[in-house]
Amino acid sequence: MSERLDRQFAFLNEADRLKSVLRATTLVDGSRPENSGEHSWHLSLYAMVLADHAPADVAIDRVIRMLILHDLVKIDVGDVPIHSANGAAHASADTVAAEQRAADRIFGLLPPDLAASFRALWDEFEAAETPDAVFAKSLDRVQPVMANLQSGGGTWATYNVTFDQLESRVGAKIARGAPRLWEWVREKARPWFD
């Protein structure tokens, strides 16, 4: 029991470092960059609030768990903004490989049963094929759009993003998991680009 708790707390202490990983997106008030720890909390709240916009086969409690875990690999890799390098860096082969190594190391701190179940949930999120993962990915794309709208442009201004780029890099992924949500968000975002 004691060795199990040692491993559980080694993981929980290491996870604390996610609070020091900065994102390109700012807080809604524009005061400072958001970190990946508080971003993960905000997303889990998004899942609770927007559950009624998920398809009927989505299990929200699994979505919440995925979102709690989804960014832990950034402790090693850092956050790669979706609009950086003209949209090419976020899902590059190098980034994907680095995140796999990070997942090995970080989930590997846990007792084997938890390491396996957390890794399976993270792999499912990354693969973006199951209804739960597709909806979780939608929320991960919606939240920065809302932050940019509130803060007066945010990463759209930083990276000179066009509305077409927003539609292809972000909108398509929101619409895949939550079509009605993207309709509403799209209408709110459109005027900023005029």
Add this chain to the structure above:
Amino acid sequence: MSERLDRQFAFLNEADRLKSVLRATTLVDGSRPENSGEHSWHLSLYAMVLADHAPADVAIDRVIRMLILHDLVKIDVGDVPIHSANGAAHASADTVAAEQRAADRIFGLLPPDLAASFRALWDEFEAAETPDAVFAKSLDRVQPVMANLQSGGGTWATYNVTFDQLESRVGAKIARGAPRLWEWVREKARPWFD
């Protein structure tokens, strides 16, 4: 549908302010105070990792939801450290009343069905009577202990806390929801006070 989404996002945008509520506890590396948003994320991860130390009648997914919501009232009230005012401020009648008003305002931003269900979950957490709430409260007490241990004393040094005070203000509440967890944590914390 559009009015419903307006209310859902009004709440989610307001919730962003929790990322600017600072706690007395620092990050594990001692670099800066922790904020209540990232604290809430870390606690929900605690629930996922430490689920096997909960009594058998605890529903972990409800605990996770409680922990995601538990600090939102701090947006209006601020965080009242457990060891401040010699332990007397944290659960004072004034603090409790202010948190009730905050809950009215903040959950009241949501559509009525969500406002009612979120408020019920927060009320349950605050009452600390059900097995889910008692376990959630245990985790809320364990996490700052671990941060203090890693950062070299943290709020124990700030507020000149004795080991007896730690046992009565913190340990008793951890032990109530997770007795084996407090045994392990107690053994780790004891030497700091010698």
